Amino acid sequence: MVNNIPVEVLLIEDNNEDAELTIRVLKKHNLANNLVHLQDGEAALDFLFAEGSNNVPRLILLDLKMPKVDGIEVLRKIKTDEQRKLIPVVMLTSSKEERDIIESYKLGVNAYVVKPVEFEKFVEAVAQLGLFWLLLNQPSR
């Protein structure tokens, strides 16, 4: 999956359908050119922290509940790493639980978005956050 073009978006999502829908929306807005989709936290950590890895995506879309290593753990690792803590991380999750939201913000998440069930709203949410973080927002470097 790793290619020479710098990764723009890293989507960490265990649900393939959700991932497909997300990617579809991003593609429609030309935001998924250099998108990498990983299916669990372990793979994400490998991708980001493997020896010699210089993968620094412009945006990480992170699901919360995943097998093996969950989203919170991935977030913690990213936000405690000197080099990678500047990467914007957006939680894209089904969970509306207060403790998840609070925990994520405590760890320094940049945004927390609850995936709407209704597809129109979902499309709207993903499109907006993609546009915002990849086009509107001024990154740290």
Added chain:
Amino acid sequence: MKVYFDKKVLVAFLLALSILTSLGIYSYRNSQDSVITSRMVSRTNEVLYHVEELHSSHLEIEAELTRFVLTGDTAFADFYKNEINAAKEHYIVLLESIKGNATLAKGLDSIRLLGMEKVELINHVIMTRKNSEDSARMIVFSPYNRKLIKGINAAVENMQAEETKILDQRMTENQGDVTRFYTTFLTLLILTAVTIVVLFLLINKTLRARLQAEQALSRAAEEIKSLYNDAPCGYHSLNSDGVIIEMNKTWLGWIGYKREEVINKMNYLGLLTPQSQKLYNESFPTFKSQGFINNIEFEVVCKNGSSFYVIVNSTAIKDKNGNYKKCRSTAFNITDRHLAEEKVIETNKELEAFTYSVSHDLRAPLRSIDGYSKILQEDFSSTLDREANRLLQIIRNNAHRMGHLIDDLLDFSRMGRKELDRTIVDMNALVGHVRQELVSQEVNRKIEFTIKPLKEVQGDLSMMRQVWINLISNALKYSRKQQVSRIEIGCKNEDHHIVYYIQDNGVGFDMKYSDKLFGVFQRLHKIEEFDGTGVGLALVHRIVSRHGGKIWAEAHLNEGATFFFFIPSQIPH
């Protein structure tokens, strides 16, 4: 000296004492009187004796004189001299004895005068006899001598009569005194007896009352002891070191120790698990200084090693200087409650885990159903006919609906678990905001809102907000079909509560279904008529209940509905 007698007993006792004292004084004085009387009687007898002696001396002298005249025996002279001397002595005694009585003095004096005449006569006889017996006899038997003898006898008789008369008089007087004495004495004795009987009855009554009181007291003591020992809760007292100095049977029964193994031997610490020991060590000094402690929970270890939970309330007993002496504590066995609480906590955790997974796992497939249906509609619109599009839309509608159901159910569940954060809530501001927000979503509708001034409430702001959102959106929803929706919100004082109400002119409902109104997923209208999941009012009900309040509704079919609720200012425990 402190007197413990009854007042009446004391009075009777003093009365008896005073009667006895007067009896004594009276007897003493009476015996003094009788001494005087007997002294007088003996004096009378003395007087009579000496008078008699004088009389007999006279008679003997007379007899000897006659014999002397006849015989001329010169021994008479000596005899006569002796008798005269004796008579003189009697006279001196009598003179002393009769002092003060004129009659007797007169009698004695005449005896003296006659005696002196007699002495002269006898001397004359003695002289004459020396010469002639006859002449002497003439003198002796002369009328003069006879007259002397008679005179002396008469004087003696007079004196005797006088003295006897005095004696009689005195005896009569004395007799009267004695009668009076006896009457008084007897009266006083009877009075004493009566007083003593009364005293006895009084003392008896007092003693009986005391005995009854003692019996009542001992019964009460028994009752208290039984109350202490057999109470359905534990009682105990600890000294300042925490040693158990009292403990009732119920407590001892729980822990399985004998009284003698515990009292003054065991420290309370010895009954606790290490965790409870820590709590005890932290709280005991505070308890001793502040004087009480309430609802503190300990886990207690029994003699057989098993354990149970108690909730303890204690009051400190302090001495005059305010130093801790001991405590009075109650202990309730709350093991059942504790187990139930643990169960509830466990169940809540399970429920939380369940809702968490529901929120995540059930929503994802729905999103896929909706998303892929939409993709079908978008990407294959050219090949799908109208019916296929309609069917896809039905699938999507149901996915949306299920999404709402899950969201509402989660909200409902979350509301049950969320901690209440009570503050003073300004209902006017809150209702104003909610109304504005909700009305802005309604288009092409005529809505007349009447919002009267609302009193503030002590409640959780976010929950109160939810209550008004749900109630106002309900009112808006069910009055949608009216040409003009009329909604009134206000509050009124009812039974010391501030009751808030919201009234609409909507479709209302039949009151026979009012019990279903606040149930989860309960709906009184068809989904085609009015959308919704049937959780809104259940959620409102749950919020109001958690605040210790009440919600109810009044309505008629097609005539609007009014919802009422109140929130007490403090949660009843």
